Amino acid sequence: MAVATRYSHQRELIENIVKNRYDHPTADAIYLSAREIEPNISLGTVYRNLKLLAEEGKIITLETEDKKIHYDGTVNGHTHFICKHCGSIYDLESKVETPKEFTEMGFNVLEQKCVFYGLCKDCK
Amino acid sequence: MAVATRYSHQRELIENIVKNRYDHPTADAIYLSAREIEPNISLGTVYRNLKLLAEEGKIITLETEDKKIHYDGTVNGHTHFICKHCGSIYDLESKVETPKEFTEMGFNVLEQKCVFYGLCKDCK
DNA sequence: TTTATTATTAGTAATGATTACTATTATCAT
DNA sequence: ATGATAATAGTAATCATTACTAATAATAAA
Numbered sequence: 001m002a003v004a005t006r007y008s009h010q011r012e013l014i015e016n017i018v019k020n021r022y023d024h025p026t027a028d029a030i031y032l033s034a035r036e037i038e039p040n041i042s043l044g045t046v047y048r049n050l051k052l053l054a055e056e057g058k059i060i061t062l063e064t065e066d067k068k069i070h071y072d073g074t075v076n077g078h079t080h081f082i083c084k085h086c087g088s089i090y091d092l093e094s095k096v097e098t099p100k101e102f103t104e105m106g107f108n109v110l111e112q113k114c115v116f117y118g119l120c121k122d123c124k
Numbered sequence: 125m126a127v128a129t130r131y132s133h134q135r136e137l138i139e140n141i142v143k144n145r146y147d148h149p150t151a152d153a154i155y156l157s158a159r160e161i162e163p164n165i166s167l168g169t170v171y172r173n174l175k176l177l178a179e180e181g182k183i184i185t186l187e188t189e190d191k192k193i194h195y196d197g198t199v200n201g202h203t204h205f206i207c208k209h210c211g212s213i214y215d216l217e218s219k220v221e222t223p224k225e226f227t228e229m230g231f232n233v234l235e236q237k238c239v240f241y242g243l244c245k246d247c248k
Numbered sequence: 249t250t251t252a253t254t255a256t257t258a259g260t261a262a263t264g265a266t267t268a269c270t271a272t273t274a275t276c277a278t
Numbered sequence: 279a280t281g282a283t284a285a286t287a288g289t290a291a292t293c294a295t296t297a298c299t300a301a302t303a304a305t306a307a308a
Contacts, residue, residue, distance in 0.1 A: 003283095003284075004276095004283090004284075005284080006274085006275050006276075006283085006284045006285065007274095007275065007276090007285095008274080008275080008284085008285055008286075009274095010285080010286070011285085026265090027265080027266080028265085040286095040287070041286085041287080042286070042287045042288060042289090043266095043287095043288095044266090044267080044268085044269095044286080044287075044288075044289085045285080045286055045287070047265090047266060047267070048267085048285085048286090049285095051266090051267090061189065063187040063188060063189060063191075064187060065185065065187060067187075067193075067264090067265075067294085067295080068264095068265070069191075069265085069266090079223060081226050081229075081231055081233070083231075084234065090229070090231070092223055092225050092226060094223065094225070096220045096221065096223065096238065097220065097221070098240060099203060099216055099218065099220065099240075101216050101218070102205050102214075102216060102240055102242075105205075105214070105245065106244075106245035106248075107205055107207075107214070107240075107242055107243065107244050107245060107248075108242045108243040108248045109205070109240050109241070109242040110208065110241055110242040110243070111240070111241045111242070112238065112239070112240045112241070113238075113239045113241070114220065114236065114237075114238040114239070115236065115237045115238070116222060116223075116226055116231075116233050116235070116236045117233070117234055117235045117236070117237070118226075118231055118232045118233040118234040118235070119231065119232040119234070120230075120231050121229065121230035121231060124230075124231075124232045127254095127255075128254090128255075128305095129255080130254085130255045130256065130303085130304055130305070131304065131305090132255085132256060132257075132303085132304080133303095134256080134257070135256085150294090151294080151295080152294085164257095164258070165257085165258080166257070166258045166259060166260090167258095167259095167295095168257080168258075168259075168260085168295090168296080168297085168298095169256080169257060169258070171294090171295060171296070172256085172257090172296085173256095175295090175296090191265085191266080191293090191294075192293095192294065192295095193294085193295085
């Protein structure tokens with residue numbers, strides 16, 4: 001008995017915002033953007049739909065050291081770089097190679113979240 | 125004017141607990157372990173020292189989808205595997221290769237946090 | 249060894265991101 | 279059109295983490 005998913009303007013808006021931004025926004029930043037289009041949208045709605053979209057695989061999450069979830073509309077596997085000074089998050093289109101040891105250990109590797117930390121061009 | 129660091133039993137205990145466990149415990153789990161030795165230790169002390177030890181590079185942190193910080197006493201760069209079913213975290217001694225694109229982009233890569241997700245031997 | 253200084257602690261309150269709750273509204277199959 | 283119910287707005291609650299404060303303990307100097 002999976003619960004049917006019904007269309008909503010708010011969810012479509014939230015998905016579009018995430019898909020059209022490349023700065024890996026937090027829920028709060030997405031909420032601010034959404035309110036420019038839909039001034040009465042509630043923060044709870046933003047959180048609920050971000051969670052749903054992530055579960056459906058339509059967006060992905062990135063857990064960082066700032067303790068806030070960052071959302072990313074690019075779902076084809078890729079790699080991130082976070083500047084330790086300014087906090088900017090950069091994308092790299094490709095994935096890293098899955099260490100063969102994990103498959104040798106009998107694990108079924110499905111996805112990867114690889115983050116490299118350092119100083120970006122502007123901060124180093 | 126860096127503030128001098130003074131010895132404390134509690135900090136030594138917390139560091140030892142993290143260094144001697146290989147299950148990537150959360151602050152709360154470390155607190156429970158610590159209380160078996162030092163029954164009056166406070167949760168705030170555990171959090172403060174974990175943060176300090178991580179800043180000093182004596183332990184590392186791992187941010188996961190469960191929204192809790194996991195601590196790791198193994199500080200030489202290595203890779204993690206998290207089972208999407210049981211949540212267990214496994215180590216792999218080696219690091220992945222830093223994508224050459226990041227250095228070509230002019231970034232100074234200092235560290236990496238690579239996590240692979242999937243099903244472990246027992247859960248698949 | 250005493251004493252002075254101050255980093256550290258225990259205990260508790262506060263913070264902040266996220267989730268839960270509830271009456272109302274909107275979607276959509278019939 | 280209407281009934282069933284998924285979704286929302288608004289708000290309260292949760293929970294991991296951090297901040298605060300009086301008391302304690304580590305360390306250097308007398």
